[in-house]
Amino acid sequence: MVGPRAMFVVYCVLIALGVALSVAIGATHR
Amino acid sequence: MRRFLRENSLSIVFLALFLTALVLQAIAGHSAFNAQQDQHMEPHVSLWRFVTSSAYAGAVMENWQSEYLQFTLYIVLTVWLLQKGSPESKALDEGGRQSDQKQRVGGHADGDSPGWARVHGVRRAIYENSLLIVMGGIWLGTWLAQSITGMSEYNSERLSHQQDPLSWVQYVGTGDFWERTLENWQSEFLAVGTMAIFAVYLRQRGSPESKPVGAAHHVTGTES
Numbered sequence: 001m002v003g004p005r006a007m008f009v010v011y012c013v014l015i016a017l018g019v020a021l022s023v024a025i026g027a028t029h030r
Numbered sequence: 031m032r033r034f035l036r037e038n039s040l041s042i043v044f045l046a047l048f049l050t051a052l053v054l055q056a057i058a059g060h061s062a063f064n065a066q067q068d069q070h071m072e073p074h075v076s077l078w079r080f081v082t083s084s085a086y087a088g089a090v091m092e093n094w095q096s097e098y099l100q101f102t103l104y105i106v107l108t109v110w111l112l113q114k115g116s117p118e119s120k121a122l123d124e125g126g127r128q129s130d131q132k133q134r135v136g137g138h139a140d141g142d143s144p145g146w147a148r149v150h151g152v153r154r155a156i157y158e159n160s161l162l163i164v165m166g167g168i169w170l171g172t173w174l175a176q177s178i179t180g181m182s183e184y185n186s187e188r189l190s191h192q193q194d195p196l197s198w199v200q201y202v203g204t205g206d207f208w209e210r211t212l213e214n215w216q217s218e219f220l221a222v223g224t225m226a227i228f229a230v231y232l233r234q235r236g237s238p239e240s241k242p243v244g245a246a247h248h249v250t251g252t253e254s
Contacts, residue, residue, distance in 0.1 A: 003034045007041040014045075018094065019171045022087035026178030029186065030083055 052090070056081050059089065084186070088179030088210075091172050096214030098169035100222055105162050114250050115230035117241045121251040133158075173211070177202050180210060 035042065060080040067074055080086055109127060113119040131138045135158070139148040146157035156163070177198065184206055185195035201207055225239075231247055234240040241249065 003038045004041075007038050007045075010045065011041070015168055018090065019168075019175050022091045022172075022175040023178055025082055025087040026084050026175065026180075026182045029182045 055089070056086060059086055084179040084182035088176060088183055091176040091179055092210050092214060095169055095172035095176050095211075096218050098165055098172055099215065100218035102162065102166045102169050104222055105165060112250065113226045113230070115247050116226050116250060117229050117239070118226045119250050124251070176210070177207060180207055 056077065060075075060077050063080055063083075063085060064074045075083075108119065110125050111119075112122055112125055114122060127133075130136050134140055134143055135147050135154060136150055144157065146153045181196065181198055181201035184201060184204070188195055196204070229240060232240075233243045233245075235243050
């Protein structure tokens with residue numbers, strides 16, 4: 001199950017990064 | 031490596047498609063943004079400036095939130111709602127959260143069931159609903175991000191027209207926010223409803239999203 005777990009983590013990181021960066025961009029009025 | 035690629039081809043290919051589309055969206059959006067700058071006699075912005083703008087982040091979040099809402103709703107509504115003949119639906123007598131035996135939890139868990147499926151109490155309550163909790167959480171997070179980037183973009187437009195900026199609470203009451211939300215929701219709802227009903231009569235050989243080609247139209251659920 002190493003493969004699915006790696007992909008699970010990649011998706012989690014990507015989504016968290018997308019939301020966090022968007023909030024930061026919006027909050028700093030860029 | 032070959033085995034890894036084969037066993038994860040679905041998530042890998044969708045990840046690659048996502049990243050490609052995201053880059054192409056940035057390039058196209060940058061070009062469109064600068065075309066607008068020309069119309070307003072304003073200087074061009076760099077690609078980096080564009081991808082770190084509220085315009086781009088907001089456009090991305092707007093679409094993300096509607097996709098996650100779609101899956102969140104689908105996950106929760108298919109617990110209770112049924113569609114006769116659809117492989118997307120449970121059998122007509124299986125509506126609801128089902129018995130512990132059917133769901134293989136607590137004393138009915140298998141040897142290789144996830145740990146949190148075997149226990150009782152809060153941990154199991156969380157694990158039983160973990161897909162809904164996480165997908166719903168992503169939906170709310172992306173929708174919040176859409177509102178913040180949307181407000182930033184909306185306010186910069188207002189400031190350029192010598193109008194006062196709106197607070198977040200004021201912005202989420204605007205037509206701008208709700209139009210950008212609902213234009214995405216309506217398409218998701220239509221597509222999901224279409225999938226639920228079209229799969230009653232139409233088939234794709236080999237796809238788990240479809241019933242077997244020879245399955246009768248009236249057979250509901252995946253075990254047809």
